[in-house]
Amino acid sequence: MFTRTTHSIVHFNAPFVLKGVDKTLPAGDYDIDHDEELIDGLARVAHRRVATFIHVPSRSSKLSTRQVFPIDHFDLEAALLEDQSRPE
Template sequence: MLTRSTRSKVTFSNDFKIGESQQEILAGTYEIVVEEELIQGLSFEAYRRASTYLMVRGRGRNAGQTTMQMTTKEELEHAMACDRALSETNNDSEAALSPQKDTT
């Protein structure tokens, strides 16, 4: 079966968890690898997603190691939506706003 891989990057502003994993992943930029396989027997070229991986670089005593954490498109989109919502909430909080000038 013919396969292809595409790579992209996603940046999380906040620490996050993805899927059912209880491991908290630190905020930062991560590479996403999507593997797709060619659907045979069609009169045109079409691919279907076979797997999605989040590349997680080790930190601390695991520095220098990279793991491919298998995930799904839906889990990844959910983690990104939660990160966006948390960032918007933090930006709207009073603590995040600049102090107002006293005009009295």
């Protein structure tokens, strides 16, 4: 089956926690990868998300050691919504 990876960047204004990551992550911009597979048999091209990954630490970190953690896309969306709803 054909798989593709799309890339995005998310921003958190405050520290946050995600299932699958063993520590609280600081505020910042984070690289996110989504693996998607082609759905066969449709009249038009469509993809289904099969995995989501976060790159740690944030983009602004000076640390040279990088890790990639598999996370649930819905947990990421919930954390982003919670972050956006916090008063500044």
